[in-house]
Amino acid sequence: MGILKLENVGYRYKDAPKDKYVFKNINYEFEQGKMYAIKGKSGSGKTTLLSLITGLEKCTEGDVLYNGKSLKKMNLDKYRNTEIGIVFQSYNLLPRFTAIENIILSMDVSQVKIKNKKQRALELMKSVGLSEEQSKRKILKLSGGEQQRIAIARSLSYNPKIIIADEPTGNLDKETESEILKIFKHLAKDENKCIIIVTHSQSVCDAVDYIYELKK
Amino acid sequence: MYILKNSFISITRNKGRNISIGIIILVIAACSTVTLSIRNTANNLVKEYEASHDIIGTISFNRGQLAEKFKGGEDAKKSNIEAFNNIEQLTLENIKNYGESNYLKNYYYIYTTSLNSDTLTKATDSYEYEVENKETSTTSTTKTTGGQNNEKSKGGPNGAGGERHTITNNNTTTIITRSKEKFQSDRNLTGDFELDGYSSYDAMTDFISGNYQITDGEMITDFSSFECAISSELATLNEIEVGNKITLKNPTTKKTYDFVVKGIYKDNSNADDSANMYSQSANKIVTGSTVIKTLVEDDSTLVTNITPSFIMQSEDVIEAFTQELKDKGLNEYYTLNTNLDELKNATQSIENVKTFATMFLIITLIIASIVLFVINVINIRERKYEIGVFRTIGVSKFKLTIQYILELLIVSIIMLCIGCLCGVFLSKPIGNMLLQNEIEASKTADEEVLNNFGRGEKLDLPMEMNIRGVAKVEPINSIDAVVDVQVVLQLLVIGILLTIVSSLASMISIQRFSPLTILKERS
Ligand SMILES: Nc1ncnc2c1ncn2[C@@H]1O[C@H](COP(=O)(O)OP(=O)(O)OP(=O)(O)O)[C@@H](O)[C@H]1O
Numbered sequence: 065m066g067i068l069k070l071e072n073v074g075y076r077y078k079d080a081p082k083d084k085y086v087f088k089n090i091n092y093e094f095e096q097g098k099m100y101a102i103k104g105k106s107g108s109g110k111t112t113l114l115s116l117i118t119g120l121e122k123c124t125e126g127d128v129l130y131n132g133k134s135l136k137k138m139n140l141d142k143y144r145n146t147e148i149g150i151v152f153q154s155y156n157l158l159p160r161f162t163a164i165e166n167i168i169l170s171m172d173v174s175q176v177k178i179k180n181k182k183q184r185a186l187e188l189m190k191s192v193g194l195s196e197e198q199s200k201r202k203i204l205k206l207s208g209g210e211q212q213r214i215a216i217a218r219s220l221s222y223n224p225k226i227i228i229a230d231e232p233t234g235n236l237d238k239e240t241e242s243e244i245l246k247i248f249k250h251l252a253k254d255e256n257k258c259i260i261i262v263t264h265s266q267s268v269c270d271a272v273d274y275i276y277e278l279k280k
Numbered sequence: 281m282y283i284l285k286n287s288f289i290s291i292t293r294n295k296g297r298n299i300s301i302g303i304i305i306l307v308i309a310a311c312s313t314v315t316l317s318i319r320n321t322a323n324n325l326v327k328e329y330e331a332s333h334d335i336i337g338t339i340s341f342n343r344g345q346l347a348e349k350f351k352g353g354e355d356a357k358k359s360n361i362e363a364f365n366n367i368e369q370l371t372l373e374n375i376k377n378y379g380e381s382n383y384l385k386n387y388y389y390i391y392t393t394s395l396n397s398d399t400l401t402k403a404t405d406s407y408e409y410e411v412e413n414k415e416t417s418t419t420s421t422t423k424t425t426g427g428q429n430n431e432k433s434k435g436g437p438n439g440a441g442g443e444r445h446t447i448t449n450n451n452t453t454t455i456i457t458r459s460k461e462k463f464q465s466d467r468n469l470t471g472d473f474e475l476d477g478y479s480s481y482d483a484m485t486d487f488i489s490g491n492y493q494i495t496d497g498e499m500i501t502d503f504s505s506f507e508c509a510i511s512s513e514l515a516t517l518n519e520i521e522v523g524n525k526i527t528l529k530n531p532t533t534k535k536t537y538d539f540v541v542k543g544i545y546k547d548n549s550n551a552d553d554s555a556n557m558y559s560q561s562a563n564k565i566v567t568g569s570t571v572i573k574t575l576v577e578d579d580s581t582l583v584t585n586i587t588p589s590f591i592m593q594s595e596d597v598i599e600a601f602t603q604e605l606k607d608k609g610l611n612e613y614y615t616l617n618t619n620l621d622e623l624k625n626a627t628q629s630i631e632n633v634k635t636f637a638t639m640f641l642i643i644t645l646i647i648a649s650i651v652l653f654v655i656n657v658i659n660i661r662e663r664k665y666e667i668g669v670f671r672t673i674g675v676s677k678f679k680l681t682i683q684y685i686l687e688l689l690i691v692s693i694i695m696l697c698i699g700c701l702c703g704v705f706l707s708k709p710i711g712n713m714l715l716q717n718e719i720e721a722s723k724t725a726d727e728e729v730l731n732n733f734g735r736g737e738k739l740d741l742p743m744e745m746n747i748r749g750v751a752k753v754e755p756i757n758s759i760d761a762v763v764d765v766q767v768v769l770q771l772l773v774i775g776i777l778l779t780i781v782s783s784l785a786s787m788i789s790i791q792r793f794s795p796l797t798i799l800k801e802r803s
């Protein structure tokens with residue numbers, strides 16, 4: 065029994081023509097301890113699908129089930145701040161906050177008990193290859209790749225069961241990419257997390273257990 | 281807790297924006313403090329005035345109503361006289377009965393009568409002296425003489441006038457005396473000297489208002505012993521000094537009474553602008569009401585007048601008290617009049633300042649809330665992306681709203697405090713400018729009253745010296761005391777309300793935004 069299940073999921077943007085669905089009849093299942101990749105051409109609806117999984121949008125058809133329970137019946141704020149960790153394609157970090165403040169904020173919001181938040185934030189940043197000096201900088205003073213890594217560190221900070229990442233390695237070099245993949249792998253195998261990665265990258269597809277492909 | 285932390289971080293990271301909001305709030309706070317303190321000062325002045333000036337009801341005779349019942353023509357005369365004679369005069373017992381009312385704080389009266397004197401000379405412009413007039417009538421023609429003794433001063437309420445016809449016919453003299461019932465509404469007192477018996481100091485309204493002022497000695501202290509205060513004119517004319525005795529005489533019983541002169545008063549009123557030598561108060565003698573009662577006990581035919589004043593508990597009881605008077609049997613021709621209109625007139629200018637301050641405050645607040653609302657809308661547009669991020673990481677709409685309100689509140693409260701301080705310094709000069717006349721008036725009035733009673737220098741007032749507006753009421757010396765806890769609290773409430781109202785923009789936006797749309801807008 066998977067932790068996350070998509071049942072006949074279909075989605076159509078409100079302003080799109082009536083029968084123009086981004087996708088339809090999607091039936092995916094995700095389990096703990098496994099890594100998944102979602103592939104597809106640009107514009108195939110990958111980010112849209114992730115927004116349904118993360119509860120930022122509601123399905124037009126079908127349902128997303130978390131532990132067998134429909135997202136429609138859940139407190140989506142709590143779902144997002146404790147159960148799942150999201151790495152957005154566009155990072156979505158708070159520009160006026162420093163790197164470490166962004167991470168600590170997510171820990172605060174989740175209300176998961178974490179003893180030394182600052183220390184844990186620094187450890188996480190170190191694991192994605194960021195220094196203590198960089199942690200004190202405001203987001204806009206960091207490069208795209210650095211921001212992406214902070215977004216990854218943030219999604220891990222409150223120890224969620226599922227990590228959903230939208231092209232998390234899109235702006236990274238091969239070396240850093242493999243570092244990140246290593247972390248994800250460790251989380252899946254040793255900590256029984258469910259890792260869902262949207263990607264174009266072949267090396268990512270090679271590293272995962274299952275690949276879903278979105279077709280037009 | 282983290283919401284508060286976020287607010288603080290946001291404030292410090294958005295200095296420019298918060299400083300501009302802060303300045304606006306500071307100006308509003310300063311304006312509001314000034315207007316609030318002026319409003320409260322004006323309010324206090326009005327209250328002060330109302331506390332020191334009672335609503336006083338007096339009973340007056342409604343001439344108009346009686347006149348309506350009167351008819352012309354010979355035939356109606358009898359019924360007119362009857363109607364008039366049916367109206368009973370107010371008695372001391374009536375007044376005491378009316379005065380015992382829950383609607384009243386107190387009541388007092390002036391019990392007036394008049395006496396003559398063998399030793400005192402009346403201060404008057406017209407003298408009468410007797411001329412011997414021997415008349416021998418030895419006429420044989422028929423002659424009719426209308427001998428009238430209709431001098432006003434002798435007429436009682438229905439004083440009888442007589443007409444004497446002397447008819448001489450064939451040396452036989454028949455004197456026919458016919459008495460006629462006469463209508464005379466003039467209930468004037470008969471004696472030369474008017475004795476005003478006051479029931480208390482409160483009743484001495486002429487002394488309180490300053491129409492009369494003790495210039496020598498002091499006011500009577502015992503309302504039941506034969507003490508008095510006389511006019512300076514009478515004193516000069518008869519060479520009387522404070523401490524002297526004067527002797528008055530009942531014109532009918534010829535009984536005499538000795539009064540000790542305690543004080544001499546001057547009539548300051550200029551109402552009498554005729555070229556008379558003496559003022560109207562020249563023959564008035566001030567004494568206690570119990571003294572008059574004693575005089576009446578000695579001679580029940582003594583003509584008296586009683587003028588009551590009823591001090592109302594409040595504006596609201598006037599109607600009920602009027603009804604009560606009716607129930608207690610006050611004749612329909614008497615009506616209760618109050619000085620309510622006068623009091624309202626007196627405080628009108630202060631009320632105007634108060635209304636102006638209130639209007640100004642409301643306008644300031646309306647403009648302020650519009651400006652703050654606009655700033656908030658712009659603020660939210662700028663921070664849309666931030667809202668999207670907060671929402672995607674799972675901050676609930678409610679908590680986010682609280683955070684944004686908190687941010688504004690923290691800035692507001694700090695600026696409110698600074699603005700309030702500025703307001704305190706500004707409100708004194710501005711308030712003084714607007715309310716100075718009113719303050720001055722209230723300050724000096726109380727000091728003057730003591731002078732009028734001949735007790736200017738005496739600080740220790742006797743216990744019964746219980747004049748309203750004297751000693752009891754502290755005059756308002758300045759208005760800075762009014763920027764008090766009350767104002768600060770009012771300001772805080774206003775500030776918080778204003779913040780919340782202007783935060784409505786962010787509240788609504790946060791509820792409406794879908795995080796995904798916001799985030800997509802940026803990318
Ligand atoms: N708000 C919208 N209204 C209408 N159509 C939309 C909206 N947002 C996205 N689309 C369309 O939906 C489709 C899926 O978009 P989506 O962002 O999910 O693509 P994607 O697979 O993530 O692409 P990429 O690999 O470039 O990130 C696209 O064709 C896009 O034009």
Ligand SMILES: [Mg+2]
Nearest residue numbers: 110111153230
């Ligand atoms: Mg995408």
